Amino acid sequence: MPSSKPQMSKETLLPKLAAHVLNHGxxxxxxxxxxxxxxxSDRMLIYHFGNKEQLVAxxxxxxxxxxxxxxxxxxxAERPTSRKECFERILEQGQHPMMQPFMVLWxxxxxxxxxxxxxxxxxxxxxxxxxxxxLETQMPENxxxxxxxxxxxxxxxxxxxxxxxxxxxxxxxxxxxxGLLASDLTPS
Amino acid sequence: MPSSKPQMSKETLLPKLAAHVLNHGxxxxxxxxxxxxxxxSDRMLIYHFGNKEQLVAxxxxxxxxxxxxxxxxxxxAERPTSRKECFERILEQGQHPMMQPFMVLWxxxxxxxxxxxxxxxxxxxxxxxxxxxxLETQMPENxxxxxxxxxxxxxxxxxxxxxxxxxxxxxxxxxxxxGLLASDLTPS
DNA sequence: CAGAATATGTAGCGATTGCTACAATGTCTG
DNA sequence: CAGACATTGTAGCAATCGCTACATATTCTG
Numbered sequence: 001m002p003s004s005k006p007q008m009s010k011e012t013l014l015p016k017l018a019a020h021v022l023n024h025g026x027x028x029x030x031x032x033x034x035x036x037x038x039x040x041s042d043r044m045l046i047y048h049f050g051n052k053e054q055l056v057a058x059x060x061x062x063x064x065x066x067x068x069x070x071x072x073x074x075x076x077a078e079r080p081t082s083r084k085e086c087f088e089r090i091l092e093q094g095q096h097p098m099m100q101p102f103m104v105l106w107x108x109x110x111x112x113x114x115x116x117x118x119x120x121x122x123x124x125x126x127x128x129x130x131x132x133x134x135l136e137t138q139m140p141e142n143x144x145x146x147x148x149x150x151x152x153x154x155x156x157x158x159x160x161x162x163x164x165x166x167x168x169x170x171x172x173x174x175x176x177x178x179g180l181l182a183s184d185l186t187p188s
Numbered sequence: 189m190p191s192s193k194p195q196m197s198k199e200t201l202l203p204k205l206a207a208h209v210l211n212h213g214x215x216x217x218x219x220x221x222x223x224x225x226x227x228x229s230d231r232m233l234i235y236h237f238g239n240k241e242q243l244v245a246x247x248x249x250x251x252x253x254x255x256x257x258x259x260x261x262x263x264x265a266e267r268p269t270s271r272k273e274c275f276e277r278i279l280e281q282g283q284h285p286m287m288q289p290f291m292v293l294w295x296x297x298x299x300x301x302x303x304x305x306x307x308x309x310x311x312x313x314x315x316x317x318x319x320x321x322x323l324e325t326q327m328p329e330n331x332x333x334x335x336x337x338x339x340x341x342x343x344x345x346x347x348x349x350x351x352x353x354x355x356x357x358x359x360x361x362x363x364x365x366x367g368l369l370a371s372d373l374t375p376s
Numbered sequence: 377c378a379g380a381a382t383a384t385g386t387a388g389c390g391a392t393t394g395c396t397a398c399a400a401t402g403t404c405t406g
Numbered sequence: 407c408a409g410a411c412a413t414t415g416t417a418g419c420a421a422t423c424g425c426t427a428c429a430t431a432t433t434c435t436g
Binding site: 027058111158162171180 | 295350
């Protein structure tokens with residue numbers, strides 16, 4: 001019998017759990033469907049994580065880690081030459097259909113963070129911190145204020161994403177056109 | 189017996205339901221607690237709204253209406269003199285403790301909109317449309333592009349609020365400082 | 377090999393979920 | 407007043423919830 005024991009643990013479970021959560025949401029997920037997606041039982045999920053709250057917290061931390069490594073792997077080959085170009089590249093990437101499940105989950109994390117559900121805020125904070133650091137590396141080389149500029153672009157980016165989610169892409173686009181151009185300090 | 193019949197209906201129920209939802213969330217709300225908060229029974233909620241999905245949709249529409257009239261009543265006495273002042277005023281208002289329950293609910297609505305839950309997107313869209321129109325009336329009198337400026341400020345505002353929710357107020361503040369000042373087209 | 381510790385299956389508990397069947401009140405219209 | 411219709415209470419159903427008790431298997435340790 002060459003079949004070795006599956007030997008489940010938190011670490012082997014979390015990726016499958018994360019995959020399920022990305023497709024079906026986090027708040028509405030219950031133990032039995034989660035367990036089935038991970039090839040185990042609710043009984044074992046409680047055994048490994050203690051309770052559901054801890055499972056969700058661990059899961060959020062894991063997802064934040066996934067996001068972090070995804071950003072590390074997404075360094076652009078060539079830097080943009082203006083803040084506007086930088087903004088548009090990143091926005092395009094965030095709106096890519098491949099990113100959609102993650103974006104849907106992201107807003108759930110934001111909502112959980114606002115409501116103070118344990119684990120949500122820490123995960124959201126970590127992801128934003130990571131994104132900010134990443135964005136700093138993507139700023140135009142000749143930008144006079146890369147740190148401030150990255151924070152500025154990030155604020156605009158998050159606002160644009162939110163408006164997009166509620167069907168106001170046009171509003172954000174017009175806003176970007178009216179404001180970002182005027183503030184693009186990048187020397188041309 | 190002078191006590192007249194309460195005569196419940198959708199219209200008399202919705203305000204009490206909205207109050208409960210503002211304090212306890214929308215997604216996690218179940219019929220029996222909602223009914224108790226409204227002084228009735230789950231049986232009657234189903235009777236009046238047909239099913240829970242319709243109840244939530246009606247409730248969201250009602251809450252959007254509340255938001256709309258609140259904005260109508262919140263016209264500033266005097267117009268700001270710069271985009272930055274305009275932005276800061278509105279942000280301060282949005283961060284007022286009184287607004288907190290509404291903001292918490294707002295992110296839940298955004299998350300529901302992203303996930304495509306019926307009714308959420310319509311309500312979110314309506315509230316953003318209303319806020320945009322209101323913001324246009326609050327722009328500095330001498331702004332060269334009130335329409336575009338309002339959309340620009342709104343994008344920045346929503347980004348700032350989101351970053352604040354996840355513990356990145358400092359990031360948004362630095363971004364505003366670095367970007368909004370440079371793009372303030374208002375003649376001084 | 378014996379016993380301890382770890383890992384897993386089976387079965388179920390009490391609570392809550394949205395919703396319904398049925399009956400009993402009203403209240404309004406003819 | 408009679409009957410139609412609108413409103414409401416009581417009771418409960420099938421499903422699902424997080425979680426646990428108990429027994430069994432497996433693996434590690436002495």
